[in-house]
Amino acid sequence: MNIHIFVAVILFNSYLSNCSPAPDSICNKKASYIFTEPTGNIYSPGYLSNSSYPEDLDCQWTILVPTSEYLRIKIEDLDLDETSNCDGDSLTFNVLSNISKSFLYRRICGTEKPNDFLVANFPLLSIEFKSDYIFSGRGFHISWSTQKKINSCKPNEIQCSLGNCFPLSSLCDGKFDCYDGSDELECPNKPTAEYTCGNTKINPDTSGYTFRILGGDPVIPGSWPWQADLQFSIMWPSGHFCGGALIHPQYVLTAGHCIAAYPKPESVRVVLGNHNSFKKDNFEQIRLVDSIVTYNATPPEYDFMNDISLIKLKVPINITDGVNPVCLADSLKPLKTGTKCYVTGWGDTHGTGNSGILKQLPVEIVDLKECADPDSVDLEGKGQVCVRAGGGGTGVCSGDSGGPLVCLVDNQWYLYGIASQVTGATLLGPICGEGKGNAVYATVASKLSWINDRIKELEQMP
Numbered sequence: 001m002n003i004h005i006f007v008a009v010i011l012f013n014s015y016l017s018n019c020s021p022a023p024d025s026i027c028n029k030k031a032s033y034i035f036t037e038p039t040g041n042i043y044s045p046g047y048l049s050n051s052s053y054p055e056d057l058d059c060q061w062t063i064l065v066p067t068s069e070y071l072r073i074k075i076e077d078l079d080l081d082e083t084s085n086c087d088g089d090s091l092t093f094n095v096l097s098n099i100s101k102s103f104l105y106r107r108i109c110g111t112e113k114p115n116d117f118l119v120a121n122f123p124l125l126s127i128e129f130k131s132d133y134i135f136s137g138r139g140f141h142i143s144w145s146t147q148k149k150i151n152s153c154k155p156n157e158i159q160c161s162l163g164n165c166f167p168l169s170s171l172c173d174g175k176f177d178c179y180d181g182s183d184e185l186e187c188p189n190k191p192t193a194e195y196t197c198g199n200t201k202i203n204p205d206t207s208g209y210t211f212r213i214l215g216g217d218p219v220i221p222g223s224w225p226w227q228a229d230l231q232f233s234i235m236w237p238s239g240h241f242c243g244g245a246l247i248h249p250q251y252v253l254t255a256g257h258c259i260a261a262y263p264k265p266e267s268v269r270v271v272l273g274n275h276n277s278f279k280k281d282n283f284e285q286i287r288l289v290d291s292i293v294t295y296n297a298t299p300p301e302y303d304f305m306n307d308i309s310l311i312k313l314k315v316p317i318n319i320t321d322g323v324n325p326v327c328l329a330d331s332l333k334p335l336k337t338g339t340k341c342y343v344t345g346w347g348d349t350h351g352t353g354n355s356g357i358l359k360q361l362p363v364e365i366v367d368l369k370e371c372a373d374p375d376s377v378d379l380e381g382k383g384q385v386c387v388r389a390g391g392g393g394t395g396v397c398s399g400d401s402g403g404p405l406v407c408l409v410d411n412q413w414y415l416y417g418i419a420s421q422v423t424g425a426t427l428l429g430p431i432c433g434e435g436k437g438n439a440v441y442a443t444v445a446s447k448l449s450w451i452n453d454r455i456k457e458l459e460q461m462p
Helices: 003-018 256-261 445-460
Strands: 033-035 040-043 058-064 070-079 090-096 102-108 117-119 124-130 139-147 157-159 165-167 227-232 240-248 251-254 268-272 285-294 309-313 340-345 359-366 384-388 404-409 412-421 424-426 429-431 438-443
Touching (some): 240 412, 256 285, 268 309, 285 445, 309 445, 340 412
Antiparallel strands (some): 058 124, 070 139, 240 251, 285 309, 340 359, 340 404, 384 438, 412 438
């Protein structure tokens, strides 16, 4: 029996009692409403009556995907809670390969509508909407349709990797017409731009900081142009899990333990020029990942004492006022105890404010012995540096891992470290900003030869 028919029969027999002609009012925690139509709409409870959705919901719908066709999902309207990794109110899309196996395909929250996406080679798409007790918005409107081909653009258009269309005449014109730069991906001569590392067209505010500093002070947008946001690719709009530093138009440095969580290139989306994790910003550029290499290890393994990974982007970024590489520190510019530097990231703020906004924090280089932990710090090596971020509730935190430690030298910003060990461990989970707020960063100067060698190797690969 055809798998689609078999699955449909099983599900219909199980959920027949839930088949109602009013999808807007259906919200059943125990079973899923099944749609077999080639087109349709799904609304959050209360949407059509122009009221907010209730709290503590768990709604489920299932769409049968026709054989040899593509299912196109379009988010027509979206007004949900904004939470990192969509841990609050969210829409979850799972594809079912058979009766017992399902895979997470997308998770969406916030108010920024994603591009349309296609489902193929799976007989069923399951959609689940959950709400908590904190916030209720307008909700959502989802539409779906089926199509015979994967590309839904017009004959004179080409589809970008993220789904939007652009004119065929713009292909390989040396300009990034796609939001993710994919229109220049297969071109013999990819766009290149002249740049000076460590320069900021928009100067950061280094005059001081306010009391809201656990995860840092809100930055001036574009003032730390090398800051990278590593996101889990199936989350939207913010699948943030770690930071990174742009060191070349096509290369980003991050922590090895960040990549250990998501070792496959297709699992990671890198965003440059990002300021607000939940909104599209003026300088924002999205890039997909070509390859990942980790120092002294093969992902998902990593060396905790040398916690660095190098990411190659599929397409170089476009150099702008808000996106520019940082310089790499070398042995000729050593870090001395007492040096004042800055760290940046989207780490947890634990209620100190400005969650989801890129923040900065001034730090001081201190003796590595002040971060001494026999299991995670090598006092004899040169692969780590200790920074003091204030303490007493001030410091870097979860989500800041992989982010840059930069210092101003001769009017240029140099990358000295990558955030490695930024939280303390307790029985209740990680804590931040305790004691003197010390944190361990992996040094860049000690890995400079490795970084340059890996870039040369990756550039020679087809």
